[in-house]
């Protein structure tokens with residue numbers, strides 16, 4: 001053990017925070033940093049699942065307005081006739097909101113804890129600084145910018161909802177006709193740029209997060225350790241390519257409205273168009 | 284045949300725990316390149332003493348890389364540029380003639396600076412006090428190999444036990460987290476049969492004591508790069524696993540774990 005010089009006057013420095021009196025399990029987990037990190041990783045897995053499914057679902061945009069509208073309707077009627085319309089969707093949304101809340105709360109409080117653990121080293125922009133300039137060897141751009149890419153994603157999320165869920169900032173929003181809404185929004189180069197920047201941030205966030213979560217959850221085994229990095233890279237790449245394709249291909253006109261048969265927002269027409277096409281196959 | 288180097292040092296000087304602290308520059312001329320980094324500082328200090336100035340305070344003891352006493356930030360790298368090497372075993376041949384070298388103490392809130400480059404690392408001792416031991420009856424030495432240990436467990440425990448408690452991991456960590464130290468000290472016991480009776484209490488107490496002093500790990504991996512014993516990040520994953528298991532198990536009645 002290190003020989004530590006005890007201060008002649010005043011004695012050794014005490015702890016910088018108290019050990020909390022434990023709440024009943026499992027709340028006690030959230031009182032400690034390791035437990036919080038566990039929650040961050042678990043909610044990260046959930047959000048990651050959402051992001052992947054969301055991206056894959058959005059590929060329907062390549063199938064045209066009718067198919068895209070059908071996909072949107074499918075989400076609203078998940079659970080079929082067993083439950084009222086949008087029930088399952090709202091359960092999923094509630095789960096997502098809770099995961100976002102916990103993920104952000106744990107991230108913020110843990111970063112505060114680290115900040116308070118190194119003020120003498122001038123904690124700047126989320127990392128402590130040595131006057132001589134610290135040379136990072138293992139920490140990469142992604143790991144050092146989690147606390148920036150995170151908030152960028154959060155802000156983007158609000159904008160994205162306002163654009164394509166609520167339609168507040170969409171120039172010609174029609175509820176239930178997402179194909180129209182996507183093109184209205186993304187054919188504007190400025191808006192497309194916001195989507196590109198945010199999704200690059202998301203991919204960077206996932207690049208570190210999807211690796212880090214294995215460590216946080218204690219999933220470590222020589223057989224899979226190499227694969228953890230590859231999985232993180234693969235997921236980041238998948239999300240990057242999939243999510244960037246929408247703004248880039250709309251801005252360049254590959255995703256377009258040229259074949260549209262129904263006026264924007266005419267859901268009855270879209271449904272008929274779908275029936276016509278599908279009917280052609282089955283008869 | 285050894286070459287000599289002329290260097291410029293920029294050294295953190297601080298008169299005492301409450302002093303303000305500042306960088307001061309020193310010329311270190313004619314340093315033999317087969318000197319260790321600490322011997323280089325010894326030479327500089329002798330010259331300072333001859334000039335009637337206050338020598339630079341730094342800690343050292345064994346000077347063979349096993350006591351964990353030395354440790355300074357050299358050009359923004361804990362223990363300097365050579366991987367897997369404590370400051371005392373770093374040689375001046377790793378530097379070139381004319382180099383500027385910035386030397387700073389470890390920085391973390393729970394490593395208060397005592398003087399110049401010496402910091403108080405008692406916080407690490409408090410983590411050990413919280414569970415970094417096993418409880419055994421003293422008496423005659425037990426026979427060798429009385430307790431069988433799987434080879435893999437023995438090897439891994441030995442890798443963890445290599446930690447010398449220098450604190451470079453905390454110093455290098457952008458979050459000032461002490462995960463690498465704590466995980467090494469936790470796992471070299473938790474991996475062995477002798478460590479089992481107190482395993483879950485140990486995990487809980489050491490981790491929660493660590494959190495009273497240090498920041499929160501974000502899996503950068505800087506600690507492993509800085510570590511003179513190259514302690515593996517795998518131990519941090521094991522710490523996380525054992526801690527969460529401990530939380531679940533300690534809920535149950537004593538003896539039913």
Ligand code: HEM
Pocket residue numbers: 037040041043044045047048049051103104107108143146147149150151153154205206208209210212213214216217500501502
């Ligand atoms: C769809 C969105 C998101 C996904 C898929 C996601 C995913 C993840 C994952 C898997 C982790 C790793 C957890 C671990 O280290 O064990 C993580 C960490 C983190 N996330 Fe997110 N996250 C998302 C949104 C956000 C948002 C909106 C914030 C806002 C502040 C945020 C902030 C953080 C921070 C600060 C960390 C900790 C990074 C570190 O350990 O240094 N994330 N994220």
Ligand code: SF4
Pocket residue numbers: 445446447448449450451452453463464467506509510511512513514
């Ligand atoms: S883990 Fe490595 S860097 Fe940290 S105290 Fe132990 S020997 Fe030093």
